[in-house]
Amino acid sequence: MRFTPEALLDALLSAEPRLTTEAPRDCRGLYGLIDHEGLLRYIGSTSSANETLHKRIHQRHRTGSENTSHYFSHMYNTGRMWRDRDDATTKSDGDIAKRLRNEFISDHCRAVWVALSDDRNIAALEAEVLAIAPPDAIAWNNRGMAPYAEPGELVDATLRRLGLSDAELAALERQRRRSLGENIHPAPPSSRRPPVSSMPKGPFRFIALDVETANNDRGSICQIGLACVREDNSIETWMTYVDPQVDTWLWSGLHGITKDMVQGAPTFAQVLPVLEEALNGHIIYQHSGFDRSAFAAACSHAGRAMPPWEWRDSVRVARNAWPELKGNGGHGLASLKVHLGLDFTHHDACDDARAAAEVVLRAEGFQPAVRAKPAKAPDIQIDEFDVLEEFSDGSVARASKQTKKTPQERYSAGPERRLGISTVTQGNLDNSHIYLREFFEKFPADAIGGSNRAEAAPREISVDWGGETVVVTDLDGKKKFFRKRGWVRSFFERNGVAAGDQVAIDEVAPYRYRISRVTS
Template sequence: MTIPTAAQIFALLKKAAPRPTSEAPQDACGIYGLYDHTGTFCYIGATASGAETFYTRIHQQHRTGSETGPHYFARAYNTGRMWRQPDDPVTKADGDIAKRLRDEFIGFYCAAVWVPLPDHADIAALQAEVVALAPAEMVSWNRRGTTEYDEPTELVDALVERLALGAYERAALGRQRDRARTTEPSGAALASGLPPLPKGPFRFFALDVETANSDRSSICQVGVACVRHDRQIETWVTLVDPQTGRWRFSDLHGITNAMVQGAPTIDVVIDGLDRLLAGQTVYQHSGFDRSAIRAACAGLGRLEPEWDWLNSVSVARRAWPELSGNGGHGLASLKAYLGLRFEHHDAGEDARAAAEVVLLAERGISGGVDRYDVLDDGDY
């Protein structure tokens, strides 16, 4: 297959008839566009690698992914009766009903177009070129990030009837609509562009970062898992603009330069997180995450924040010594060994997984945790 130019791809995207997300090809990768419920072309994206298809990226991740990650449909329609607060155990039952309604809404009212490309194409670079060609109104989600819509009440009403939801489900959706109206981001979060920070108290935290390239200061996503005293976990995540043109790891985590336009920079993120993490226990899985924060601070000419770092790899080594030399204690190995469910190389998901490792290990180990432990290659 010949690789088309960015101009040709852009022309094909504009010409293509929008299709339901469920019709996205399951055997092709490339560049795609997203349409909102009004029929407006809002976003130009790309599959992260040859292993990720249009179907997994559009129908599964953008439609059913978390509200706080780079899942644009899920973020845009986290509103009204489709709203939920992720990881809130108190409202989980109602929130699950709201999310199912949202998934159906996106599948029924939103659409996508796509241009398949060969596996050897530099998809991330082509996406950036296509975004640069597009007028602002076609890439509004690329330029400023996704903001929540007001609930399209008539469309939601029609969908509720179409799905024949019962009295229990309708009552749950009404409660979620009321909660959405009374849950407001803090003034500091609004001013900085950060998602609202979770409210404690918390017993400990786990933090994970993703980077644009091998420079550890090129942080493009930060995730924090906040563990309450009852062992419940609330996850916070934000994209970060690393202000670099060198994107080498997009195939790994799916984040591209176009996606972080308008996102806060790392100095803003650290300032915000310091209000939550100062003096608190913060786990990292391996030494990478703290070193990335340290490198970012060095690049900014600021001191590293005073967070009490611990290593969940050390915890895992104590709990499951049988993994040494047999897969190691990295998250991928622990995922298989412990049956954890998470999407590796998403900062929010990996932070949550590290917190779950600590919670599981606490049930079977005693004594302190080594704060400075030598890591082996299998632990990364």
């Protein structure tokens, strides 16, 4: 794309809002923050050389302090999500409110971004974009708006998902009243932690389990996710944060979980009895040997015996089902995400557990009957340390670092088929679109939506067009072209496409496509 201020602003204004956790972890650039009403309210940049888009958006703005330049935190420091970080007497209640706020932002706010290379003067480009941005798009900049009144129904929705205890809900009500200026005395101290949220009720065919840890100690479990597969192959998920009670947090940049987020969460010793009651007698799948070894270490720390569960490894299932991936991306979740077209956020315990369950179902020849969450946009990044190898003595080691692949190499694992060839018209060049009508029926029906974004399809496809990032979009069923079109002009320019030239669209994996210019 052109890197003029006008083009960059247009890219931010027209970009499809994405979850904050999906912000790229490996690049910098310009970004915008979207409020709970779906409106762009802030434009910023990762001008600092040591910050990525993910770090700035998902970690700083979402989980940072509400009285600094962390705008999500500031704008939603309200109602039951309010805290005064300088008031030590209400810290316990305030920590619960901050956790709610972090989760609310993840649930109901979004972000957009434009990745820029490090050799560009990002700070200067930000200033130029801000100078021409419409006022409502930068309403939060420089504290131009007061924090919102609490969006009560949306907060309630997040609370239902979290399943907080009565004690935690009472703490949030105290914070709401404090936000209104009432002098509410702190609750008397208690050594009790909140109960663990209720588990899905079986019977289940099998259960997939995944954990995230705070640091290199496998026993420092900070999140546990389950995906429970019923007889009809529907999947019901469950997740809890866990307070590992450690001071060292090395992996927050990987999974986004911080010490502040788990304050007040149950300890592993409190979670384990609930898991034992729910999981005993079931087959438990893990993706590699890490999760079982983490449980063993956490049980040892807690002075508890390891539950006698029947563990199985979905990596081994994947190796048997898709042997062609050996040496060609491997059988880690990130690679299988590309090969199978799975939709999940890697390094979220709940999503990774669901992905492991889907791997088993795909290997059995089934499609999951129900998704526990709305489909998320695919991320084609291959994690360098995704699969862990378990040896006969029970020890676990990370697999060797994978070589970064080009988009073409990343997609070479699956069989390709040509959907069709489209002849480019002058209208295509002028309006940045590509007609797909000659072979439109070959695209999956659940990726075809209506004529506007309000009628978007329930599932998206990804399109590799040769650029640095893969485009994630659905299809406009009326006009019969890709709904997201900002990349098309760059594709034409990059490939020197003129009126009368032809472009080919190939399916390289389920819901994954590659577009290229046809050369003689």
